Amino acid sequence: xxxxxxxxxxxxxxxxxxxxxxxxxxxxxSVSLPTLITGMDLANQAxxxxxxxxxxxxxxxLTVIGICTSIVxxxxxxxxxxxxxxxxxxxGSMLLNLAFALSLIGWFxxxxxxxxxxxxxxxxxxxxxxxPEWPSELAAGILITGTTLVGLKAINRxxxxxxxxxxxxxxxxxxxxxxxxxxxxxxxxxxxTGISFGDAVSAIVGGYIVxxxxxxxxCRFIESAHGAVWTAVLTYFVxxxxxxxIGGLAALALHRTEMLDLMLAxxxxxxxFAIVIGGSWLLNALNLYSAALSVDAAVPRLKRSTTTxxxxxxxxxxxxxxxxxxxxxxxxxxxxxFVPVASIIVIDFFxxxxxxxxxxxxxxxxxxxxxxxxxAVGAVVALAGSAGLLRLTDVAALDAxxxxxxxxxxxxxxxxxxxxxxxxxxx
Numbered sequence: 001x002x003x004x005x006x007x008x009x010x011x012x013x014x015x016x017x018x019x020x021x022x023x024x025x026x027x028x029x030s031v032s033l034p035t036l037i038t039g040m041d042l043a044n045q046a047x048x049x050x051x052x053x054x055x056x057x058x059x060x061x062l063t064v065i066g067i068c069t070s071i072v073x074x075x076x077x078x079x080x081x082x083x084x085x086x087x088x089x090x091x092g093s094m095l096l097n098l099a100f101a102l103s104l105i106g107w108f109x110x111x112x113x114x115x116x117x118x119x120x121x122x123x124x125x126x127x128x129x130x131x132p133e134w135p136s137e138l139a140a141g142i143l144i145t146g147t148t149l150v151g152l153k154a155i156n157r158x159x160x161x162x163x164x165x166x167x168x169x170x171x172x173x174x175x176x177x178x179x180x181x182x183x184x185x186x187x188x189x190x191x192x193t194g195i196s197f198g199d200a201v202s203a204i205v206g207g208y209i210v211x212x213x214x215x216x217x218x219c220r221f222i223e224s225a226h227g228a229v230w231t232a233v234l235t236y237f238v239x240x241x242x243x244x245x246i247g248g249l250a251a252l253a254l255h256r257t258e259m260l261d262l263m264l265a266x267x268x269x270x271x272x273f274a275i276v277i278g279g280s281w282l283l284n285a286l287n288l289y290s291a292a293l294s295v296d297a298a299v300p301r302l303k304r305s306t307t308t309x310x311x312x313x314x315x316x317x318x319x320x321x322x323x324x325x326x327x328x329x330x331x332x333x334x335x336x337x338f339v340p341v342a343s344i345i346v347i348d349f350f351x352x353x354x355x356x357x358x359x360x361x362x363x364x365x366x367x368x369x370x371x372x373x374x375x376a377v378g379a380v381v382a383l384a385g386s387a388g389l390l391r392l393t394d395v396a397a398l399d400a401x402x403x404x405x406x407x408x409x410x411x412x413x414x415x416x417x418x419x420x421x422x423x424x425x426x427x
Contacts, residue, residue: 007296019227030240032279039247058204059241066232073216081297104291109318145312198394340378370411378404
């Protein structure tokens with residue numbers, strides 16, 4: 001029998017959670033130090049118009065993807081990893097689910113690494129402490145893993161307490177920034193030249209596409225589709241876009257390149273602690289929760305507690321290895337792997353095989369070649385676009401979505417026609 005987290009089974013309707021609570025959990029993806037840093041980096045590297053429009057367009061793309069995947073999760077009541085089993089087959093999805101787990105464990109390590117570095121800087125600035133980082137990383141890894149072991153209920157309760165505090169800190173950061181001029185005056189300090197619009201949008205979409213793809217992990221507990229839609233809109237087009245703009249304005253207002261230094265300069269030492277500790281705790285608990293779900297789907301023989309402990313240990317190890325040094329490359333390649341996945345699952349549910357998701361209990365076949373082939377081609381298209389070898393829309397993530405979706409429709413229909421012809425020939 002499945003646990004209360006329903007890792008490998010459909011969530012019963014009587015176990016639904018109010019949509020606004022699920023939205024609060026998902027909003028924590030954006031109310032965090034990495035999102036502020038993304039906005040800060042964009043503001044320091046992109047011209048004014050590119051900074052503003054890339055955030056709006058990137059957030060809109062994420063919102064559309066998030067709406068689609070949230071509705072799929074809400075109606076099918078499966079986790080994203082069980083949905084992948086239906087789309088790619090029970091065997092074919094193992095690689096995908098392990099890739100999901102690897103990326104989320106990487107995110108866990110990135111945030112722990114960021115946590116340790118941030119705590120070190122704060123202690124150095126406030127208490128003149130110069131000790132090593134690993135004790136804070138280890139303590140955070142143990143705390144977050146313990147929270148995740150309890151499950152989504154614990155994450156939900158934490159979000160009710162911490163997210164409002166983080167939103168208040170971001171509001172204070174915005175108010176302090178506007179004390180240095182109007183929005184127009186601050187944006188005028190952006191560089192005249194810098195990264196292109198397409199690269200900026202791709203960085204935003206690539207950095208947060210994992211969250212949009214795994215929206216079913218939480219939205220499967222929502223009872224109605226309108227709640228799933230609002231969850232995606234509030235997460236990406238309102239919160240994520242807003243937090244990135246706040247980070248960018250703060251960077252331009254004080255001409256700083258480090259977010260924690262900036263917050264300390266503004267007199268927000270307590271706020272910096274809240275963002276680092278509260279944001280990392282909640283964000284990483286959800287990352288670890290989803291990573292454990294992915295391993296459960298790929299290797300269902302393991303207990304959820306075992307997979308959670310294993311993923312937590314690997315993520316903490318990743319933090320010790322300082323994977324933050326490869327942060328930007330890590331974010332970019334996530335888009336290459338996961339953008340095609342979102343396209344396949346959404347098209348499968350809304351146009352090709354909805355009954356398999358609504359009526360089935362999991363994968364009906366071991367391997368789904370059309371999905372695997374479309375996924376591989378989509379990843380190659382995104383990679384070629386990032387290298388400047390192929391440009392369709394000037395945004396590598398969009399290129400991957402479009403090519404994967406069209407190819408999957410063609411391959412799926414040809415596969416269906418081939419099976420039908422074979423069946424008639426056997427009669």
